[in-house]
Amino acid sequence: MVTTDTTATTPVGFRQAFRKDLENWDPNCPHSWNSKVAWSTLWVTTFNLVLAFIIWYLPGALVPTLGTLTGWNLSDTQSYWLLAMPGLSGGILRLVWMTLPPMVGTRKMLVLSTLLMLIPFLGWTWVVTLPQQPAYGLLLALALAAGIGGGVFSGYMPSTSYFFPKSRQGTALGLQAGIGNFGVSIVQFVVPWAIGFSMFGIAGQISRTTSGEQEVWLQNPGLIFIPFAVIGFILAWTMLKSVPMKSNIKQQFDIFNNKHTWLMTMQYVLTFGIFSGLAGTFGMLLKSQFGPEYIKWVFLGALVGSLVRMSWGPLCDRFGGGIWTFVAGVGMAVSAGVVLYGQVSAGADGPSFAVFMTGMLMIFFFAGIGNASTFKQMPMIFNARQAGGVIGWTAGIAAFGPFLFSIAFSYLSREMVFSIVIIYALACAATSWHFYARPGAEAKS
Template identity: 70%
Template sequence: MSTNAPAPLAERTPAAGRRVLHDWNPEDPDRWDPRTAWSTLWVTTLNLTLAFVIWYLPGALVPSLGTLTGWDLSESQSYWLLAMPGLTGGALRLVWMLLPPLMGTRRMLVLSSALMLIPFAGWAWVVTLPSQPSYGLLVALALAAGLGGGVFSGYMPSTSYFFPKRKQGTALALQAGLGNFGVSVVQLVVPWTIGFSMFGLAGQISVADDGTRSTLWLQNPGLVFLPFGVVGLVLAWTVLRSVPVRSNIRQQLDIFGNKHTWVMTVLYVMTFGMFSGLAGTFGMLLRTQFGAGTLTWVFLGAFVGSLARICWGPLCDRFGGGVWTVVSGVGMSASAVLVLWGQLTADGDPSFAVFMTGMVLIFFFAGIGNASTFKQMPTIFPARQAGGVIGWTAAIAAFGPFLFSMAFNYLSRPVVFGGVAAYALGCAVLAWYFYARPGAEARS
């Protein structure tokens, strides 16, 4: 190496050094520090997992709220509460997608982590009230929980700045997949923790459909997760650094002149939009059709989808994302047809086994598609635009919980799952034409 060549970044930037890594280029081995990149990934992933926990905490609690004495939530009101985090999650992603180049990774993560403590504390408090508070307060807390969905569009593009393109498929799949585990974590933890007393606090009386009375401690999940939120905030403050990727809002909006921004938006709505929407409504679907006893299985869909997203990241790095997006669309369509078949052919009540099999398969193929699309976007777009496209597509797909809550509130289940099957199949054709077929204009 020439004596005038720069020293490796790790030597020039001590671990306790500057808040901004001015001399940073992941594509240049001498200007990329893998230790900094991976520590950034793990801290942001912890905070992203907690973000998904708070985003889906109302969805895990709401099915039980209507059973409390002194509370009177109709099924329609419950679906509206489930819809609110999806509404604000999508809207806030449109804001957070702009923040990484404006604020930098560290300041954005610290701000986001601090704000998320508010809905954690709010949901731990409101469920302890002896009678139902104003419905407006519940709506406000549900809207606040949407912050957990909004930050995704800042965290993921920011992480992409720290890794070379050859590693972004694996890095982003790990972050998004482990972050998505927050959905299954909250859906698994809530039914368990609400069943016993913690910290000597009083519980709430619940009345089942058959008149059976029991005691629930619905404040426990918020109290359990709140200390983890504080840890995430401290780690963001002490560990994270920012990289000098800077652009103003006008520069970031140039992604909308590229047709592939819109194609990838349609495809990501198929994968994450359906994943998030079905995960948010899964508990209500199970309770209203198969009884409250089946809620112990609600975590399974998001767990399988998140695991698939992690496992397929390296495969997408090796084989490209386009072909796996096609597989995702075909698989989701076939799985939705299975659920639809179970709904239409059942004598009386649909089969729980058929319903669960179809649903878990939808989540599985959605997880594959979430990994593949996040491999495609950094490949199709230059680095600065890729972050913006990731943020934009994620913002639109985050409306999934709102759209599916409204769909199940006003449409029949066969109509909804028929729409899922048709949309996913159309997306598979789209992905094949633009990204997977021989000679495609943007093979990825």
């Protein structure tokens, strides 16, 4: 139960319009919960979460295109390292943001986060207009800065869990994370479209492809999204309130004494770690295997995963999360097997695009199910304060997915990478069945 330190008896609905902190707030008590406050918090936070995923994956959408520009000679290894940096910093920053909700509150956290996200938005808008490739270190720094968008997730999601009763957290968190994940597909869809026309008379750059030369405007995506970031800041400043649930760093670290923290981390690395990792490298995989013209399909993976994650929350509320996490593990193993089959059976003309896309979209589909189900499980397994910490921790570790997959595809064969995915998915499915899904499971959830 989430409570405040105050002894005031005024109903929550009366004072909340005049305070930035909620009084007498207990989402599991109908008399101490205000659904309007909860849902408005969800939608404002979700709007900003979409922007966070957009900036997190903006380098991944731009980098494959940079290699075709005059003066930008990026090798595949350099490109993969640029794709890896947002995942590295995003994972590290998630470990920081996971501690913020009970320390600074939802409102302050959102305001600060939105302001920080403006830095990489402005940086990537500027750097792509340079006539020649800048120092590679600058590109790495901006890629690291984009990780701010990945880091805030571990603060946004736990703070949202403070606002909803356990019976609705599967739906609420599924909606927030699912819609937030749309930021990945939005930026992957918008970048190829937005770079094709001039805005405000600004000059573009020459791109050389197999079909000839064309002018592109790589600064457009940043210019398009910056106003939305400003709107997100205004919404957070004016509409959000905080649940005054305080705990220090030492108190938050008691989650590591519970074995289920580690087991759920394993499960979420399977689902979101692979989702984020493959979403971040999907464009380079398409470009390197099938050609630059296939990058236009990159948004489909994140779109499928996000739709499923958003829609599966109610099913997890109804049937429990454990069984769906088991299904996700088995499904992801089978899906990776389809991709692996396409790789090993490739003829002289290379892998089949149809087989590759089928297997990849299947992986994203089952990852979406698992992302929804794990977020249903955690509030059921842990108490309110610990659940927020576990959500933040597991999200932080899984956020290293883009970093790990970028490094893996840079140094390992695709066959090896997808073989590892199959083995790991089956191990997670067995763990989920034993501890959370089978009849009489230790922590059936």
